[in-house]
Amino acid sequence: MAEAVIAARRALSRNRFLVIGAALLLGFAVFGEVLAPYDPDAQDLLALLEAPSLAHWCGTDEVGRDILSRLITGTRITMMIALLPVALAGLIGVSLGAVAGYLGGSVDRAISALIELLMTIPGLVLAIAIVAVVGANAAGLVAAITVSSTPPLARLIQARVRELRQEDYVSAAIVLGFRLPRILFLHVLPNAASVIVIQLSLLAGQAVLIGSALGFLGLGVQPPAPEWGSMLGASRQYIEIAPHVVIAPGLAIALLVFAFNMLGDGLRDRFDPNLSA
Amino acid sequence: MARYLASRLLVMPPILLGVVTILFLIFKMVPGDQALLAAGATATQAEIETIRHQLGLDRPLLAQYGAHLLGLLHGDFGYSTMFRGNPLPHILERVPATLTLAASAILVTIVIGIPAGILAASRQNRLADLLVSGSVTAFLSVPNFWLGMLLIAILSVGLRWLPSFGFDGLHSLVMPTLALAARLVAIIARLTRGLVIEEMRKPYVRTALAKGLTMHRVLWRHVLPNAMIPIITALGLEAGYLLGGAVVVERLFAWPGIGDLLLGGIGVRDYTLILAITVLFALGFLLLNLAVDLVCLAVNPRLRNG
Numbered sequence: 001m002a003e004a005v006i007a008a009r010r011a012l013s014r015n016r017f018l019v020i021g022a023a024l025l026l027g028f029a030v031f032g033e034v035l036a037p038y039d040p041d042a043q044d045l046l047a048l049l050e051a052p053s054l055a056h057w058c059g060t061d062e063v064g065r066d067i068l069s070r071l072i073t074g075t076r077i078t079m080m081i082a083l084l085p086v087a088l089a090g091l092i093g094v095s096l097g098a099v100a101g102y103l104g105g106s107v108d109r110a111i112s113a114l115i116e117l118l119m120t121i122p123g124l125v126l127a128i129a130i131v132a133v134v135g136a137n138a139a140g141l142v143a144a145i146t147v148s149s150t151p152p153l154a155r156l157i158q159a160r161v162r163e164l165r166q167e168d169y170v171s172a173a174i175v176l177g178f179r180l181p182r183i184l185f186l187h188v189l190p191n192a193a194s195v196i197v198i199q200l201s202l203l204a205g206q207a208v209l210i211g212s213a214l215g216f217l218g219l220g221v222q223p224p225a226p227e228w229g230s231m232l233g234a235s236r237q238y239i240e241i242a243p244h245v246v247i248a249p250g251l252a253i254a255l256l257v258f259a260f261n262m263l264g265d266g267l268r269d270r271f272d273p274n275l276s277a
Numbered sequence: 278m279a280r281y282l283a284s285r286l287l288v289m290p291p292i293l294l295g296v297v298t299i300l301f302l303i304f305k306m307v308p309g310d311q312a313l314l315a316a317g318a319t320a321t322q323a324e325i326e327t328i329r330h331q332l333g334l335d336r337p338l339l340a341q342y343g344a345h346l347l348g349l350l351h352g353d354f355g356y357s358t359m360f361r362g363n364p365l366p367h368i369l370e371r372v373p374a375t376l377t378l379a380a381s382a383i384l385v386t387i388v389i390g391i392p393a394g395i396l397a398a399s400r401q402n403r404l405a406d407l408l409v410s411g412s413v414t415a416f417l418s419v420p421n422f423w424l425g426m427l428l429i430a431i432l433s434v435g436l437r438w439l440p441s442f443g444f445d446g447l448h449s450l451v452m453p454t455l456a457l458a459a460r461l462v463a464i465i466a467r468l469t470r471g472l473v474i475e476e477m478r479k480p481y482v483r484t485a486l487a488k489g490l491t492m493h494r495v496l497w498r499h500v501l502p503n504a505m506i507p508i509i510t511a512l513g514l515e516a517g518y519l520l521g522g523a524v525v526v527e528r529l530f531a532w533p534g535i536g537d538l539l540l541g542g543i544g545v546r547d548y549t550l551i552l553a554i555t556v557l558f559a560l561g562f563l564l565l566n567l568a569v570d571l572v573c574l575a576v577n578p579r580l581r582n583g
Binding site for chain 2: 113116117118119120121122123124125126128129130131132133205209212213216217219229232236239240243246247250253254255257258261
């Protein structure tokens, strides 16, 4: 684990833009309301769909709200919708994968079968089906992204743990009579840490894409919450008269995904030079 | 070959049965009264009870599940509130539109992605490579529905070249295809670039060049066939993206495929319809992966006798 932290720090220090970007995102997420130039919900009916100007850097939307302010205050909910499911998927995926990969036998087969079944359904379709059950709100979104992100992660961990199970030091730990949790948490999982960290950061990028797609489809947090995907969904009908309404929110999503992708690629280069493209 | 195909086709029904079972159980957890939804808001209590009985919703869960599976055997997915009956014929009507979109996205991916990768590999670290690699990074981060909106803003609103939505000839296929294919093109271009660079370093390329073959011939006759398997495999790995992405793109462009119908079903909470389409997507995923494996088998003689 310590190795993973050090590598993450090194990857960050090598990429100054990433650090600046991360600081900016964190700042927006925590202090959004303070940093936003306008009230994100204040409607200015004299300035509907105005093009970007010095007063409104990203223009105004269909009811005259400042788009930049909505993007800044929306950082928190957009990132929470991506990161909370990734954390949950990490917890569930790692436990399932580790238990299955380590124990082997019928437990392994049962978990593998479940993963296989869930992976047969395209991720976004599975997420939509979950939203249909839980509801089109933040909880539904988190559940949907968690369920669709867990299987691929669990499968990867399972394969890695199955490999590590054959290592001499694991056999030694078993012979020494260590208990299962101790072997798993102190000996097996730390060696799978790099795989987990890389996968989680790549997963975060995918989670942003799935979350914003659901928001765009109207299946995410409901307006007027300034989640970036649902902002795009709400303003899409104005694209013909005021194309600027879709530019800034989409760019914000793309930059966030880009940041997570870069983090994942950087970590992969550091840990696993053979895998990098 | 036939034996391999048969064994692959034989495992599909159990997988689909598993998918149906999982979805059936998930959808039974939905809060709210299915009979009420089917009867409509104006129905009396007696009418609701009649419909509950007709749809079998008053029977135990296991009996409902059994009846559902029995219906599936002859293609009956149950009572869809949107179509007031078995939704399957209405879904099948929309399959060609989705297939057209998916097929044209795959075609564009191959036609643009592979040459772009080769171009980048042969001009390594020069302008063309930087352009390709930069686009790859961008397309991997951009949401497909946003790309679609940008295309609408530029190609339909700005230049008035293409219709912004609908299903009307080759014209209307262009933008949905590009929006859906962008991510796949990026993945395939990046992979092709890496593979070609790697293969070009191998001794057989030096030998071929030394005996006087042109670079062109070495690339197309020797290097590319060797790179084909990982490329096709990567396409298979993205089958899930292709099908899931189609849902969003269909909605954006009002493309009348099954993804658009799925979202319509979500709007009216028609769980029979949602289940049927989700199972169909799973079947599509399995068939795409089977197709990928068959193509791999066809292009790689080494695998054929294995």
